[in-house]
Structures are given as C-alpha cells and as structure tokens.
Amino acid sequence: MxxxxxxxxxxxxxxxxxxxxxxxxxxxxxxxxxxxxxxxxxxxxxxxxxxxxxxxxxxxxxxxxxxxxxxxxxxxxxxxxxxxxxxxxxxxxxxxxxxxxxxxxxxxxxxxxxxxxxxxxxxxxxxxxxxxxxxxxxxxxxxLDRSPVDLPVPTDPRGLRIVEILKRDPSSREPLASLAARVGASSRTVERIFVRETHLAFGAWRQRLRLLAALELLAYGEAVTNVALDVGYESASSFVAAFRETFGTTPGRFFN
Structure with missing residues (x-):
C-alpha cells in the first residue's frame, strides 16, 4: 500500500x-x-x-x-x-x-x-x-559521482528469456551453452545478442546481475559472506574482489 x-x-x-x-x-x-x-x-x-x-x-x-x-x-x-x-x-x-x-x-x-x-x-x-x-x-x-548500478537488458526475445531465468536465481551456475539451448539459440548467438544490445559480454552482464542482487541483500543488513554465497560466489573474498572492481570500493564502504 x-x-x-x-x-x-x-x-x-x-x-x-x-x-x-x-x-x-x-x-x-x-x-x-x-x-x-x-x-x-x-x-x-x-x-x-x-x-x-x-x-x-x-x-x-x-x-x-x-x-x-x-x-x-x-x-x-x-x-x-x-x-x-x-x-x-x-x-x-x-x-x-x-x-x-x-x-x-x-x-x-x-x-x-x-x-x-x-x-x-x-x-x-x-x-x-x-x-x-x-x-x-x-x-x-x-x-555527484555516477555509479554503475544499472542492468541493461536486451530486446531480443531469446536474450530476454535468459534474463528472466537468471533473475529468478542469480546464484545459478548453469553454463551459457545450457541456457542458450533452453531459448533455442547457440552460445555464440547469445553472446552476440548481449554484446550488441547491452554493450556487455554475457559473463560481465551475469556478474552485474549477481552484484545488483547482492546490493539489495546488503542494504537490508545481510552479512557479506552469506550474500556472497546467496548470489553464486564461491567465497567472500572473490565476491568482494568483484564488488570492488565494479563499484570501486568494498561492500562496507559502499553503504557508509
């Protein structure tokens, strides 16, 4: 309401x-x-x-x-x-x-x-x-500083279907080949769609999706280690490294 x-x-x-x-x-x-x-x-x-x-x-x-x-x-x-x-x-x-x-x-x-x-x-x-x-x-x-907290989305229906699949489970480690097969495309075709329509390689786009899902969990006070695992990273250190690379700072400083 x-x-x-x-x-x-x-x-x-x-x-x-x-x-x-x-x-x-x-x-x-x-x-x-x-x-x-x-x-x-x-x-x-x-x-x-x-x-x-x-x-x-x-x-x-x-x-x-x-x-x-x-x-x-x-x-x-x-x-x-x-x-x-x-x-x-x-x-x-x-x-x-x-x-x-x-x-x-x-x-x-x-x-x-x-x-x-x-x-x-x-x-x-x-x-x-x-x-x-x-x-x-x-x-x-x-x-003010600008921040990359956006997630560009493709317009191609096959790309959009992959977006919806991964939005439902950002932690998914399903390979691109398997995702592409589910939407009736090849891995190479999906890569081209994402580069052309989001200006990000598929792997970079997927990482951005995971980090944005992590932002929400962190904003509600979830622990960094738990968030890292929840969005598909194998360790807190790999998550923090990816977070710093994208946002230019650590999760703790991002929210201070």
Whole structure:
C-alpha cells in the first residue's frame, strides 16, 4: 500500500520549479508511466527497483536515480521502503543529458537536502529560502559521482528469456551453452545478442546481475559472506574482489 503526501495534486502542473512527495511503500510494483518533469527518486530506507524498456536499476539508500522528463519507467519494492520523490521543471535547470536515467551517489548533505525539499509546500515563491534550498540540491546533484548500478537488458526475445531465468536465481551456475539451448539459440548467438544490445559480454552482464542482487541483500543488513554465497560466489573474498572492481570500493564502504 502506498501513502503519499499531497496525494491529490499532480506535480507536473505545480507552480514551484521543484516539488516533492514523501511516500511509504509496502511490497508492490507500479505500472509503466512517465512525467512531464524530471524526477529524482531516492529511498531513505529500503531498496527501490526502477525499470525502463532499456535497463533496470537497484537503488539502496546510498544512491538516487535521476529520470529525465517523458521517460517511461516503473518502480517496485520487495520490502517496505520510505521513498522521497522530487519533480523538477525542465525549464528551471540544466538537466543531465547523457542518458534518460542517471544514477547519482547520495552524500549525507544530499540526503538531508532531498528530505527537506520533498517536504516543502508546492507554492513557494521564486527567490524564497525554499527556492534557494532546491537550487543548492540541484547544484550538488550536478557534481555527484555516477555509479554503475544499472542492468541493461536486451530486446531480443531469446536474450530476454535468459534474463528472466537468471533473475529468478542469480546464484545459478548453469553454463551459457545450457541456457542458450533452453531459448533455442547457440552460445555464440547469445553472446552476440548481449554484446550488441547491452554493450556487455554475457559473463560481465551475469556478474552485474549477481552484484545488483547482492546490493539489495546488503542494504537490508545481510552479512557479506552469506550474500556472497546467496548470489553464486564461491567465497567472500572473490565476491568482494568483484564488488570492488565494479563499484570501486568494498561492500562496507559502499553503504557508509
């Protein structure tokens, strides 16, 4: 069940350049939709899954997602989450243009700014202290580190079927040849599909899937050793090495 502040208003038509909502989600999934405004989505507690037609993201409380205006997307959570959503008028600021969605690191300062801006009334005036607070947040977002917590997905039906198989069990060690046979393709064909449509070799894509599954478990406080085994690594050390290679830091520092 979703509970939302200012639930009866449409943020796309608010007068203020940046408006927000404070939401509580239980386990659920929303359908695909889009907004006229850019969005910044952040879970102050819990983990959010965001999907577009081209990619999927797992967002623990150390990361937020910028979604450019008019981008079709959907959200889901597996467990209860406290979410802050900001809606930003594209005319008000210079938005990121490298992608329809950009993941940004959430520093302690940015976390507090997001929480404060999400709770503002929707009718504050230009030049007010509320407007200046939002400007500080947007300035901070422009300088934040980007993080590879996305999972690009292929559009080819055979590739998509393999994605669904492995999403159900990220720890699976089923060889590529066996997976390919299950979807009526050869190993070489599947490799080509993933390289062409996700820009990742299949092995690298599979590792990214495992690490994103691990992110969610770690965000809920699971021990590193248990998480490593749950997502298919033979040891905690091999998991930490793969995590550091992808995210540039250890699991412990990622969440601090």
């Amino acid at each position: 979703l509970r939302s502040r200012q639930n009866d208003s449409d943020p796309d038509f608010a007068s203020a350049p940046v408006v927000g909502r404070v939401e509580t989600w239980s386990s659920r999934e929303a359908s695909f939709h889009n907004h006229r405004r850019h969005q910044l989505i952040y879970a102050i507690k819990g983990v959010i899954h965001v999907s577009t037609q081209a990619s999927r993201w797992v967002l623990p409380p150390t990361r937020a997602l910028w979604i450019c205006a008019n981008t079709d997307h959907k959200l889901s959570v597996a467990r209860a989450a406290e979410i802050r959503v900001l809606y930003i008028d594209p005319k008000a600021i210079c938005a990121p243009t490298s992608s329809s969605c950009v993941v940004v690191e959430v520093t302690p300062l940015v976390r507090e700014l997001i929480s404060s801006c999400a709770g503002l009334s929707w009718d504050y005036q230009s030049g007010s202290k509320e407007a200046r607070l939002c400007e500080v947040l947007l300035d901070q977002i422009a300088t």
